[in-house]
Amino acid sequence: MSSDKKLKPETLAISAGRPVPVPDGELNTPIALNSTFHAGGPIGYGRYGNETWTALEDAISALEGGETLVFASGQAAATAIFNLLPIGAPVVLSDEGYQGIAALLKGFHESGRLEVRFVEATNTAAVLEAAKGAALLWLESPTNPALENVDLKTIIAGAKKLGVGVAVDNTLATPLTQKPLEFGADFVMHSVTKYFAGHSDIILGSVSTNDPALYKRLGDVRKLSGAIPGPFEVWLALRGIRTFPLRFRAAEANAKELAKRLAGHAKVSKVRYPGFGGMISFELTCDAAGTDLVTQSAKIITNTTSLGGIESMWERRRRWATESHKISESLIRFSVGCEDVDDLWDDITASLGKI
Numbered sequence: 001m002s003s004d005k006k007l008k009p010e011t012l013a014i015s016a017g018r019p020v021p022v023p024d025g026e027l028n029t030p031i032a033l034n035s036t037f038h039a040g041g042p043i044g045y046g047r048y049g050n051e052t053w054t055a056l057e058d059a060i061s062a063l064e065g066g067e068t069l070v071f072a073s074g075q076a077a078a079t080a081i082f083n084l085l086p087i088g089a090p091v092v093l094s095d096e097g098y099q100g101i102a103a104l105l106k107g108f109h110e111s112g113r114l115e116v117r118f119v120e121a122t123n124t125a126a127v128l129e130a131a132k133g134a135a136l137l138w139l140e141s142p143t144n145p146a147l148e149n150v151d152l153k154t155i156i157a158g159a160k161k162l163g164v165g166v167a168v169d170n171t172l173a174t175p176l177t178q179k180p181l182e183f184g185a186d187f188v189m190h191s192v193t194k195y196f197a198g199h200s201d202i203i204l205g206s207v208s209t210n211d212p213a214l215y216k217r218l219g220d221v222r223k224l225s226g227a228i229p230g231p232f233e234v235w236l237a238l239r240g241i242r243t244f245p246l247r248f249r250a251a252e253a254n255a256k257e258l259a260k261r262l263a264g265h266a267k268v269s270k271v272r273y274p275g276f277g278g279m280i281s282f283e284l285t286c287d288a289a290g291t292d293l294v295t296q297s298a299k300i301i302t303n304t305t306s307l308g309g310i311e312s313m314w315e316r317r318r319r320w321a322t323e324s325h326k327i328s329e330s331l332i333r334f335s336v337g338c339e340d341v342d343d344l345w346d347d348i349t350a351s352l353g354k355i
Contacts, residue, residue: 009176013243014242017029030235031232031235046228052238053229056237060241063175064208065181067215070205071229072203073205074169074171075101078104078169080221082136085136088112088115089134091105091117092117092130093118094139094150095119096143097138121139121141121143127155142277144171145317146281146331147172149275152183152185165187168189170188171190171191171195174244177276187209199236199240200311250338251338252278255279259271259273262280270282278336278337281333282331288318291316295316295332295351298348
């Protein structure tokens with residue numbers, strides 16, 4: 001890879017994490033299916049490192065701008081960050097953010113492992129007030145599933161003045177939209193399952209940081225907790241990341257158009273689109289049962305809980321008991337895929353016609 005100038009993310013996604021070029025050498029990193037290694041080398045054991053992990057970590061590092069570790073899932077990656085905190089440490093997070101993290105932290109709060117403070121993440125002043133005396137601020141922008149934009153630059157700068165650590169879940173925005181490490185964040189987490197891998201066939205997570213001490217501590221957590229990814233899943237994610245910018249931009253173009261069309265539909269009461277990316281959330285004029293009927297009626301769009309795949313997916317988020325009470329019963333989270341936009345619109349309008 002050329003070091004003469006700063007490469008664009010579209011180039012980095014394709015070129016980073018490749019083997020060093022040699023005559024008749026491999027273009028792609030192989031799947032390293034080894035748990036055991038001859039003594040005397042830097043890895044030592046399969047729980048400590050893997051050639052395929054390193055390639056994916058290099059690719060994500062090139063995109064996010066910090067050193068990266070991959071984990072068995074996004075939840076495992078987030079848990080590794082929380083495991084760096086002392087017992088009882090205060091953590092601040094959104095009161096309408098991703099329910100998987102919220103449920104995890106609620107459990108930590110109830111057990112006394114951590115003190116959890118929920119706050120309205122779009123209220124910058126309230127976030128910084130809640131951050132006083134905290135150990136970690138957990139942010140996401142846009143929020144999931146409300147898709148509200150958070151003022152990351154201002155909040156991160158304010159948190160650093162308070163001496164508070166900052167972690168950002170960048171799964172929805174991706175480094176094509178924002179790079180939180182450049183704003184001063186200590187950690188950037190991804191559910192690699194989503195846009196990076198992009199094909200709804202693996203579960204992986206990652207954490208990136210530009211602090212060598214934090215990177216080492218995270219590596220120790222991964223070794224000792226065993227939250228390691230499988231080499232085959234990592235290889236699939238590495239293959240997926242090569243087309244990540246193409247998929248993301250195609251989904252984004254579709255989402256921008258569909259957000260406009262949804263805003264004019266009589267059965268849609270509110271559209272939430274952050275202005276970028278492939279995610280739309282919209283609310284219907286009907287109740288929960290009617291919303292479920294809409295999501296179940298689609299022929300192209302899959303009714304499922306994931307996002308970021310090449311195919312379109314949607315669901316009623318409040319069907320999950322752990323979803324924030326602030327989310328409307330009629331809110332549909334829509335992960336727009338790369339299908340033809342008119343085919344998607346026809347599917348949406350036919351589904352809305354069921355209510």
